[in-house]
Each structure stands twice: as structure tokens, then as C-alpha cells.
Amino acid sequence: MASGIFRYGILVEGRTMRKVILGKSGLEVSAVGFGGIPIMRATEGEAVRTIRTALDLGVTFLDTAAGYGDSQQKMGKAIAGRRDGLVLATKSSQRTREGLLADVDRARRELGVDCIDLYQFHGILRPEAWEQTRSPGGAMEGLLEAREKGWVAHIGFTSHALELAVELCGEEVFETVQFPFNMVEREAAAELIPRARAARLGFIVMKPLCGGQYDDALLAFKFLNGYPDLVAIPGIERAEEIEQIASIVASGAVLEGEELARAEKVAAELGKLFCRRCGYCEPCPQGVPISTAMGLEGIVKRLPDAQGLAGPVRAVVAKAPNCIECGECEEKCPYDLPIIETIKQSYEWACRRAEAAGC
Numbered sequence: 001m002a003s004g005i006f007r008y009g010i011l012v013e014g015r016t017m018r019k020v021i022l023g024k025s026g027l028e029v030s031a032v033g034f035g036g037i038p039i040m041r042a043t044e045g046e047a048v049r050t051i052r053t054a055l056d057l058g059v060t061f062l063d064t065a066a067g068y069g070d071s072q073q074k075m076g077k078a079i080a081g082r083r084d085g086l087v088l089a090t091k092s093s094q095r096t097r098e099g100l101l102a103d104v105d106r107a108r109r110e111l112g113v114d115c116i117d118l119y120q121f122h123g124i125l126r127p128e129a130w131e132q133t134r135s136p137g138g139a140m141e142g143l144l145e146a147r148e149k150g151w152v153a154h155i156g157f158t159s160h161a162l163e164l165a166v167e168l169c170g171e172e173v174f175e176t177v178q179f180p181f182n183m184v185e186r187e188a189a190a191e192l193i194p195r196a197r198a199a200r201l202g203f204i205v206m207k208p209l210c211g212g213q214y215d216d217a218l219l220a221f222k223f224l225n226g227y228p229d230l231v232a233i234p235g236i237e238r239a240e241e242i243e244q245i246a247s248i249v250a251s252g253a254v255l256e257g258e259e260l261a262r263a264e265k266v267a268a269e270l271g272k273l274f275c276r277r278c279g280y281c282e283p284c285p286q287g288v289p290i291s292t293a294m295g296l297e298g299i300v301k302r303l304p305d306a307q308g309l310a311g312p313v314r315a316v317v318a319k320a321p322n323c324i325e326c327g328e329c330e331e332k333c334p335y336d337l338p339i340i341e342t343i344k345q346s347y348e349w350a351c352r353r354a355e356a357a358g359c
Contacts, residue, residue, distance in 0.1 A: 017058030017250050020231050022087075022202025025154040025175035027117060029061035029087045029231055032221070032249040033204070036064030036071040038237035044074055046238075051078035053239040055086070057246040063089040063178075063204070063233045065122055066103040072110035080112055088113060089204075091120035091158060092139070095132045100142035104151055118176060119143060119152040124159045124168065125279055140173070158206065160277040162187055169195045178204040180277075181230070183223045183263050184270045185210070197229070205232040211295065213270060217241075219263045221248040222255045271335070273342060281329035281339060286322040290329050290339060293320050296346040300353060317354070320347035 018031035034054045039047040051062070051074070062079070064071040072090060079086060088111055092103035107116055121139060124130050134140045146152045156176030159165040165179055169192070177196050181188045185207065196203045209220050212235070224232050225248070232249075236242045255263050275294040282290050292299070293316050320343055329339045 017246065018228070018252065020202075020229060022118075022154075022176055022204075022231065023196070024200040025118065025156075025202055027087050027154065027202070030059045031228070031231060032059060032242075032245055033061030033063055033089075033231055033233040034059050034242065035206075035233040035235035036062065036068050036075060038235040039071055039074050040069040041237055042074075044070075044077060047074040048078040050236060050239045050242065051075060052082070054236065054242045054246070055079075055082060057242060058250070059242065059246060060085055061087045061089065061231060061233070065091045065093075066107060067093055067122065072107055076110050076112040083113065087117045089118035089120065089156075090116055091122035093122040094142075095129065095139050097137050097139065097142035097145070100139035101146060104143070104146045108151060115150055116152045118154045118156055119146070120156040120158050120176070120178060122158055124157050124164065125161045125277075127164060130164065130168065144173075156202070156204070158204075161279055162192060166192050166195050169199045169201055174199075174201060176202040176204055178206050178233075180207040180211070181205045181224075181227075182208050182210050183214070183220060183267045184274050185276055186267075187276070189227075193227070193230070203230045205230050208232040208234050210270065210274065212297075213274060214266065216266075217245050218248060219255065219259060219266065221245055222253050222259065223263055225249065225252055226254045228252070273337065274335075275337060275342070276335065278334070280334055281332045284323075284329060285326065286319075286324055288319050288323050288343065289316050290343065292316050293343045293346055294337075294339065296350045300350065314354075317347060317350045320344075320350075 019028050020031050021028055034051060039050065042050065062075055064075055090107045092100055094100045094103050104119060108114065121133055124133065132138055143152065143155055147155065154175045155173055156178060157168055157174055158178035160180060165177060168174060169177060179188050179192060193203055205224060208224055209215060214220060224230065234245055275291055277291040279291060284290050296316065323340060323343055325340050333339060
């Protein structure tokens with residue numbers, strides 16, 4: 001272990017990893033979890049070693065998804081023989097009963113478990129997606145069936161749409177909500193977090209490091225330590241990353257003095273360019289997937305080159321030049337972001353990256 005700070009969840013200095021109860025689910029988890037996107041970039045051996053380091057540090061919450069390449073398989077290899085005490089979460093973007101059940105079945109096989117502790121509807125971004133999910137023959141029907149069969153224990157959802165997420169907190173079936181929250185994206189603090197608390201939903205923080213746009217774990221996690229009932233799931237690729245983050249979280253230290261001032265400065269600067277993926281700017285009349293195009297760099301950096309520069313991402317890159325700079329998206333953006341210029345820069349960056357990678 002690189003830092004030598006931890007041994008099986010106990011700090012040499014005497015502190016232990018904080019635990020959090022995920023709302024009415026009753027699931028007790030470590031105050032920091034393990035986000036499964038970046039291990040797609042690692043070899044199986046590297047991924048297994050990194051996940052097991054996290055377990056040794058006292059991390060008990062692992063989050064992945066059907067859409068995260070081979071992440072579920074790598075997690076399954078890592079937890080073999082170490083299932084006790086862990087809370088496994090995964091998710092599906094399927095909106096039909098059959099599609100959802102197929103993803104649940106695959107997750108059970110790849111993770112090597114009979115029952116998944118928390119299964120989440122992945123990326124409910126628009127009302128029509130929620131309507132499809134809960135309609136007859138929809139994914140909700142499949143997930144309730146899976147719960148009845150004992151294949152999943154608890155149900156949650158993830159979203160980037162603030163107003164819709166607040167509304168969904170009122171649905172009795174949900175026990176957790178996963179939503180972006182960090183030094184820059186603080187909008188959830190005003191209404192969503194209080195709404196989740198009132199409904200007794202566990203709050204899982206996605207993008208604690210601003211979706212890969214910021215890499216100072218000290219400031220980022222001291223900010224989140226100010227919300228001790230939330231559980232952050234940073235995407236982890238290397239053991240030293242979770243060693244550093246776990247140490248900060250276990251310390252319970254919050255932003256104060258010079259660090260608080262520095263964090264506010266970072267938030268102000270990044271906030272001028274940071275896309276929250278709220279979706280208010282869409283749809284584009286020319287078919288440009290705006291929020292995805294704006295965040296291309298962060299997306300590609302979290303994926304293996306073969307995946308990050310192909311498939312859906314390649315399609316986004318292909319559509320970006322369709323922008324005619326009409327300005328309709330910028331008029332709709334509640335954060336006054338320079339969308340047109342950002343898409344142009346993202347497109348140029350992706351083209352350079354693809355050329356260098358030979359894709």
C-alpha cells in the first residue's frame with residue numbers, strides 16, 4: 001500500500017472510516033464509496049488490486065453500471081471471497097421490463113452474487129423517460145419483479161435533472177437518489193438534498209471531483225465532509241487515489257480559512273465553464289447533443305481510448321460541426337455558459353486526441 005496510512009479500514013492515527021446509513025434502505029456504508037467508471041481503463045489485475053486496496057481501507061460501498069464496459073466483471077473478480085459487509089450498487093438505462101431484467105441477470109452473473117444490494121434506474125433525465133420507465137411493460141415492472149424474486153434488495157435512481165430529481169424523491173418506491181454535487185455544482189443543496197432527507201432517501205454524490213474537471217481531492221472532499229450524511233462515489237482508477245481520498249474522508253476535516261477561500265475561488269472560476277448536464281439547452285435544432293459535446297474531454301479521459309473515441313462518442317464528435325451558432329442553446333442555459341465556443345473547443349480537442357490514438 002503506497003501511503004502506509006491504513007490497515008484494514010483503521011487509520012494508524014486511531015481514526016476509522018465513517019459510516020453512513022442510506023436513508024430508509026437501512027444500508028450502512030462507508031462515507032466514501034468506489035465509483036466504477038475508471039477501472040475500465042485498467043487491466044483486470046490492476047483493477048482487482050485497486051478495489052481490494054479500497055476494501056482494506058474500509059470502503060464498503062461499490063457502485064458500477066451495466067453501461068460501464070467490463071466494470072461489473074472486474075468488481076466481481078475483486079470481491080470474490082470478500083462479499084460479507086459490502087454493499088453493491090449497479091444500474092441500468094433500460095426502460096423496458098425485458099431490458100431491465102436482462103441487465104439485472106447480467107449484473108448478478110458478472111458480480112458473482114445472488115442478490116444486488118441496490119439497483120438504480122440510470123440517468124432519468126426527462127419526464128418522458130420516467131413515464132416510459134413506470135408505464136405497463138416498463139423497467140419499473142421488471143425491477144419490482146426482480147425484487148420480489150430476491151435478485152435485488154433496494155431501489156434507487158440517478159439523474160442530472162434537478163427539478164425532476166426533486167419530484168422523484170416523492171415516489172415511495174425509491175430509497176436512494178444519486179445526483180451530482182461538488183464544490184462547483186452546489187444546486188442540489190438548496191432543495192434536492194433537503195427533499196431527499198425529508199423523504200428519508202439516501203443521497204449518493206456523483207461527480208465529487210466535478211466530473212474529472214478538478215483533481216484536488218483535499219479541497220473537494222473537505223467540502224463534502226461538511227455534509228456528513230451524504231456518500232460520495234469518486235471514480236477510482238489507481239490505488240493511491242482511494243488511499244488519499246479515504247484519508248481525507250475519515251479525518252472528517254472541513255474547509256476553513258485559506259482552504260475555504262481557495263475553494264470558493266476555484267468554484268467561481270470553474271463555474272463559468274462547467275456544464276451541469278441539466279438539459280435545459282436541448283434539443284438542438286441541428287441535432288447536436290449539446291451537454292455531451294461540452295463534456296467530451298471529461299468523458300473520454302474516463303474511458304479506454306478504444307471506447308472513449310468510438311461508438312457514441314464518435315457520433316457526438318461527428319455531429320458537433322453541425323452547430324450553426326444560432327445561439328438558441330445559450331439563451332436557454334440557466335448558467336450563462338459559453339456553449340458555442342465550448343463545443344468548438346471540445347470538438348477540436350477530441351479530433352486531436354483521436355488522431356494521436358490512431359482512432
